[in-house]
Amino acid sequence: MDRATRITFLAMLVVLAVAPFVLYPIFLMKVLCFALFACAFNLLVGYVGLLSFGHAAFFGSAGYVTAYTVKMWGLPPELGILLGAATGAGLGLVIGWLAIRRQGIYFAMITLALSQIVFFYALQAPWTGGEDGIQSVPRGHLFGLIDLHDPMAMYFTVAAIFVLGFLFVYRVIHSPFGQVLKAIRENEPRAISLGYETDRYKLLAFVLSATLAGLAGGTKSLVFQLASLTDVQWQMSGEVVLMTLVGGLGTIFGPIVGAAVIVTMQNYLAEFGSWVTIIQGFIFVVCVLTFRRGIVGEIIGRFGPKGAAPTGGGH
Amino acid sequence: MAGEYILETRDLTKEFIGFVAVRKVNLRVRRHSIHALIGPNGAGKTTVFNLLTKFLRPTGGQILYNGQDITHTKPAAIARSGMVRSFQISAVFPHLSVRENVRIALQRPLGTSFHFWKPERSLEALHARAEELIEDVGLTQYRTAVAGELPYGRKRALEIATTLALEPEMMLLDEPMAGMGQEDIGRIADLIRRVAKNRTVLMVEHNMSVVAQLSDTITVLQRGEILAEGPYADVSRNPAVVEAYMGTGHG
Numbered sequence: 001m002d003r004a005t006r007i008t009f010l011a012m013l014v015v016l017a018v019a020p021f022v023l024y025p026i027f028l029m030k031v032l033c034f035a036l037f038a039c040a041f042n043l044l045v046g047y048v049g050l051l052s053f054g055h056a057a058f059f060g061s062a063g064y065v066t067a068y069t070v071k072m073w074g075l076p077p078e079l080g081i082l083l084g085a086a087t088g089a090g091l092g093l094v095i096g097w098l099a100i101r102r103q104g105i106y107f108a109m110i111t112l113a114l115s116q117i118v119f120f121y122a123l124q125a126p127w128t129g130g131e132d133g134i135q136s137v138p139r140g141h142l143f144g145l146i147d148l149h150d151p152m153a154m155y156f157t158v159a160a161i162f163v164l165g166f167l168f169v170y171r172v173i174h175s176p177f178g179q180v181l182k183a184i185r186e187n188e189p190r191a192i193s194l195g196y197e198t199d200r201y202k203l204l205a206f207v208l209s210a211t212l213a214g215l216a217g218g219t220k221s222l223v224f225q226l227a228s229l230t231d232v233q234w235q236m237s238g239e240v241v242l243m244t245l246v247g248g249l250g251t252i253f254g255p256i257v258g259a260a261v262i263v264t265m266q267n268y269l270a271e272f273g274s275w276v277t278i279i280q281g282f283i284f285v286v287c288v289l290t291f292r293r294g295i296v297g298e299i300i301g302r303f304g305p306k307g308a309a310p311t312g313g314g315h
Numbered sequence: 316m317a318g319e320y321i322l323e324t325r326d327l328t329k330e331f332i333g334f335v336a337v338r339k340v341n342l343r344v345r346r347h348s349i350h351a352l353i354g355p356n357g358a359g360k361t362t363v364f365n366l367l368t369k370f371l372r373p374t375g376g377q378i379l380y381n382g383q384d385i386t387h388t389k390p391a392a393i394a395r396s397g398m399v400r401s402f403q404i405s406a407v408f409p410h411l412s413v414r415e416n417v418r419i420a421l422q423r424p425l426g427t428s429f430h431f432w433k434p435e436r437s438l439e440a441l442h443a444r445a446e447e448l449i450e451d452v453g454l455t456q457y458r459t460a461v462a463g464e465l466p467y468g469r470k471r472a473l474e475i476a477t478t479l480a481l482e483p484e485m486m487l488l489d490e491p492m493a494g495m496g497q498e499d500i501g502r503i504a505d506l507i508r509r510v511a512k513n514r515t516v517l518m519v520e521h522n523m524s525v526v527a528q529l530s531d532t533i534t535v536l537q538r539g540e541i542l543a544e545g546p547y548a549d550v551s552r553n554p555a556v557v558e559a560y561m562g563t564g565h566g
Contacts, residue, residue, distance in 0.1 A: 195394035
């Protein structure tokens with residue numbers, strides 16, 4: 001990590017350690033789950049330039065699988081969450097394999113269509129509980145030792161998962177594989193002409209992103225002890241786009257800031273009822289018009305080193 | 316493998332709906348030569364290029380590279396077999412540094428390109444070779460600059476360095492001089508002549524003095540068909556070529 005990134009990362013760790021003593025832990029856990037989800041999404045749109053409009057499928061399905069296996073099979077929470085991530089990976093492999101054959105808007109449309117199929121399945125299948133979802137999921141004991149019904153224990157578990165997920169994304173971006181991803185984002189025909197089978201790289205990136213989205217979704221279902229249709233429906237796919245854009249596409253901290261902003265807004269504006277959507281839409285418009293690189297993107301663009309500004313790979 | 320011709324096409328044809336862009340082109344590129352493909356706008360030069368490197372699929376005919384039929388090979392595989400192309404507009408990775416651009420080409424043979432768990436540091440072993448290539452094209456002072464901020468001529472030099480990193484047996488250059496100033500043209504022409512030693516170069520180019528200066532053989536295309544072929548001196552005197560392409564004012 002370069003110096004600025006390391007300092008920001010350490011500051012983030014400090015905030016994570018102090019926050020639950022100041023703020024409501026459930027709220028913080030919600031922010032962290034969405035932040036991880038947005039980081040996963042950003043890996044794909046910000047560093048490969050693939051705009052998926054179906055990421056809710058991975059997030060939501062993982063939630064169902066974690067909730068079901070923990071509640072019905074009595075699996076320990078760590079296994080349930082891992083199965084959630086594996087669900088994201090498996091679905092990501094299928095949806096990614098079908099979608100990466102197309103580019104731009106067609107790619108987005110295929111991911112949307114396939115995620116709608118997943119939504120329909122979640123609505124109809126008996127084991128997902130239809131409109132009710134899977135409720136009162138026990139959080140269980142982590143590694144058979146730590147009782148996750150204690151909010152602080154749950155919080156630090158979620159924080160640890162988030163930090164590991166974040167570091168994983170960072171490593172992927174700064175790996176030999178990440179270099180090829182950037183090359184594909186910048187100029188795909190050139191990457192092909194240098195001998196790279198770009199579809200395989202895109203597919204692996206898609207699967208990694210879906211896996212992390214699954215990890216986030218599984219974790220969230222334990223936090224709220226609930227898996228429901230909210231997390232698989234297309235609005236959720238839209239929300240993660242919004243979080244990433246507001247925070248800063250293609251910046252490593254952007255999605256975290258974006259998730260925090262959007263979740264906070266939803267929490268504090270909840271009293272306005274359905275007006276939240278309109279206020280969100282307004283903020284989105286302002287964001288696109290005034291700071292197109294997102295909050296973090298603008299900060300880097302203004303104060304960071306030359307050439308460090310994010311590139312906004314989504315097209 | 317050491318046949319006289321490195322690249323051959325047999326009745327190469329590309330038909331778009333209702334329009335034949337390339338019609339039965341039989342092209343033969345001699346090993347270790349510089350071969351230019353010229354022709355008026357819309358003659359099908361770039362289409363031929365895209366067919367040869369498999370960015371387009373031919374609707375008829377065959378392409379042979381080193382005696383092997385590559386008509387149905389994928390573009391990335393063509394690149395790995397030693398035939399590397401450039402593009403009409405400069406093809407650099409604009410937000411990566413000059414050194415990273417070259418490194419992208421160097422890293423594939425390491426076999427770690429799918430290793431998402433390895434640190435970027437593992438690529439630093441390639442820096443020495445990358446810097447050699449960068450020096451070769453005269454970009455040493457720019458090696459840490461962001462590629463997108465280089466002047467146009469330098470971008471093309473970077474592109475050649477990146478291509479050379481693959482140690483291609485054959486280079487296909489799509490209008491290497493397009494949009495370039497006079498002083499850059501001289502430098503890039505020298506560079507092409509230098510890198511063409513022990514290699515084969517096939518290029519599409521509009522700048523006639525460059526074509527005359529560099530090429531061993533010229534193929535003139537018109538409306539998707541070969542109109543004439545031979546050394547510059549012969550081709551430029553061919554009345555059909557003069558009429559179709561060069562105009563009466565030329566030479």
